Ligand SMILES: Nc1ncnc2c1ncn2[C@@H]1O[C@H](COP(=O)(O)OP(=O)(O)OP(=O)(O)O)[C@@H](O)[C@H]1O
Ligand SMILES: Nc1ncnc2c1ncn2[C@@H]1O[C@H](COP(=O)(O)OP(=O)(O)OP(=O)(O)O)[C@@H](O)[C@H]1O
């Protein structure tokens with residue numbers, strides 16, 4: 008199943024950084040992303056990207072697996088580059104601008120990909136509730152809906168099988184096929200909403216909306232190593248911005 | 263333990279003109295074990311939902327009162343547990359143990375107490391896998407067992423079960439009954455169509471009257487002795503009232519389909535099925551425990567799933583000029599004209615927004631559509647949306663879509679689950695008719711009565727060892 | 732959709748379980764769709780160069796409008812967009828956490844369209860306003876993040892196309908989608924689905 012395949016973990020859960028608290032990982036990635044979007048120069052992102060790539064094995068991910076997961080990103084970056092080359096405002100620094108754009112997109116995206124590739128959704132929801140004070144109803148409600156996502160792949164297969172069994176098909180006519188695709192997507196959405204409704208009823212039947220203070224069977228801890236990860240991300244952000252200012256390349260986003 | 267009291271209770275679903283249940287007066291005492299019976303569509307599931315406090319005001323119109331221990335069900339929900347008709351959409355969490363823990367967490371049970379309670383509940387339902395087992399990798403029967411553990415773990419005063427054994431193999435169903443028999447001090451209300459094996463552990467049966475009110479109420483032995491005849495005629499499955507058999511009137515005819523060494527890893531393995539031939543004018547029943555791959559086989563025979571290995575070959579009698587091609591390569595229209603498939607989950611079958619349109623889709627004549635609607639007791643629902651039907655009504659409609667199109671071969675996945683005695687017999691008659699007219703019928707089923715009534719040849723799929731987690 | 736269905740008392744603003752789960756399901760479904768859409772955006776559709784390609788941009792913003800139209804609760808737009816963004820990220824969306832940033836900001840901008848009327852009007856003007864505002868947020872972010880080095884004129888044209896596309900595709904498109912969904916009975920638990928004839 009394509010969908011299930013993309014959800015499958017590609018990381019070793021016990022690697023030193025993969026094991027960190029999901030909130031810490033998310034915080035660290037957010038700090039980096041914010042620090043890197045404020046400048047348009049290539050120096051800061053280059054520094055950050057080198058360190059990030061160096062950190063990949065500590066997340067328990069092999070470079071090959073990472074590359075397979077990230078190929079859509081590379082295509083998108085290529086698209087943005089083409090647009091830039093066609094429509095750039097100042098043509099003299101065009102190569103530097105293009106380089107900066109590519110580095111920046113990669114350096115911003117990589118931490119997020121690492122976080123999600125190494126984090127179990129249940130752990131994330133637990134940590135958001137226990138360590139970041141997110142409303143348990145929203146966190147757990149979303150988690151429950153999230154569990155339906157891999158099932159959508161099976162559902163898609165069955166919807167199309169059902170149409171075939173009933174003699175409905177597009178054949179070789181592209182317009183008919185597109186319409187069939189649209190109607191199957193609509194059926195998928197309807198089915199997902201119905202399933203969500205039934206799931207919500209089942210959750211309420213088990214006391215989800217009782218208003219009692221919710222406890223958790225699983226404990227997520229925010230320990231010193233987690234704080235260290237966030238601190239490390241801040242240091243890297245400072246290093247990257249410092250390098251770009253120090254080298255004189257700094258070009259603020261809004262100037 | 264909990265008491266239940268209904269006074270003039272009625273509920274009409276939003277978007278419906280008819281009341282689903284009405285005029286129900288009922289008292290159930292502490293610790294009673296009750297079976298709630300009634301024809302399909304009589305409002306059993308609706309009544310259970312009301313008892314669980316799961317019919318909010320916006321879901322429709324309400325009459326009368328419902329009290330659990332003298333209070334609104336919503337207010338005492340932590341004393342109530344419910345197992346739903348559809349196991350798949352009641353599992354909330356990714357890991358089996360976490361799912362059982364869900365109800366405890368919602369009640370604020372301290373974290374360190376949860377794990378032992380969960381382990382205990384899993385043991386009680388004899389859940390065969392570890393705590394970490396992924397819930398979506400369970401077969402229907404295993405999911406049902408897990409749902410039961412999730413309901414038991416909170417030690418409810420009132421346990422509501424909506425057809426808890428409908429999709430289970432006989433062993434799984436026996437296990438559920440055994441678990442229910444072992445629970446003390448809980449008021450149990452079970453909705454179930456086939457209660458023959460359950461009667462010994464019941465204190466009372468209540469039969470809902472479809473138009474409103476209650477038809478019969480009392481100890482099972484007395485009710486079945488006094489009203490058995492009449493209830494059976496109305497469609498209730500009364501133990502000891504056999505259903506008429508419809509053995510084949512003509513000998514099995516020419517072969518329609520050969521399946522050779524079909525596999526679909528990892529579900530349906532090489533040793534499952536060496537070779538099988540489906541013949542005209544013959545019914546074949548595919549039986550076997552939950553999760554062996556019966557539905558997978560049905561999809562492959564129906565030309566809807568590409569076999570992982572092996573081949574499906576249609577003969578000229580079924581495929582005409584297309585007999586060189588396996589069914590999964592046929593054009594959809596040709597496939598639908600030759601092989602009719604009914605999915606295990608009826609919801610997957612529906613492609614239109616109205617019951618009548620569903621039946622007419624295959625090009626059936628209006629007269630035939632009306633006949634089927636009437637015989638399967640769907641005529642009052644002809645304009646309803648298929649997805650708003652009751653469990654049994656959805657099942658009938660999905661089977662009726664295949665009957666309306668009447669292709670040469672029918673492949674039906676659990677065609678009779680959730681049916682009352684009357685609609686069940688009607689389905690058997692319709693299928694027997696098609697069979698005697700020379701159609702081939704393949705039915706995946708857990709229902710021995712169904713196999714017996716059709717005189718079906720059995721194809722038994724063996725036990726398969728599941729991979730861990 | 733009926734003309735200005737009124738949301739009742741303040742308790743109507745409390746999210747029920749079904750609101751949370753269905754909003755999240757809609758978000759998640761669009762997360763999957765985005766993942767496929769991404770491939771189209773950077774693949775087949777890239778034969779039309781930007782800014783022209785932006786005419787189909789509105790698809791990205793459907794959850795920001797569809798969520799509020801279906802759920803009719805404050806915050807539904809942000810929530811749906813956030814879930815869609817996180818599912819897309821989970822699938823290895825190109826943009827990682829940036830997707831989340833987009834989700835929050837687009838959702839918030841779209842919310843304003845409905846907040847202006849105190850979450851009481853659910854007809855085309857609010858839907859179009861919501862779509863357009865979400866488009867404004869998206870084009871601002873795009874111009875800052877990806878096209879900062881492009882000429883100002885280019886950025887303005889790009890923004891205009893994105894906003895119009897969002898108003899039409901996300902605004903009117905979501906309205907039509909909500910109507911079709913209500914027809915199927917799937918929205919029966921919501922105020923948006925309770926306007927069908929009885930059978
Ligand atoms: N969500 C719904 N919307 C509209 N009508 C409904 C809905 N659920 C059930 N109904 C209708 O209410 C009636 C009673 O349904 P219910 O599910 O309670 O029947 P049941 O006795 O459980 O039947 P079965 O044995 O087939 O499961 C049926 O006619 C059904 O079509
Ligand atoms: N897409 C899938 N991916 C992984 N496992 C699957 C998939 N589909 C089904 N399974 C598993 O394969 C096994 C066989 O499934 P199948 O539905 O064919 O069994 P079945 O014999 O019809 O069972 P039941 O009697 O419970 O309906 C089950 O354990 C099921 O969980």
Ligand SMILES: [Mg+2]
Pocket residue numbers: 306307308347424652653654
């Ligand atoms: Mg029912």
Ligand SMILES: [Mg+2]
Pocket residue numbers: 556557558606675
């Ligand atoms: Mg099956």
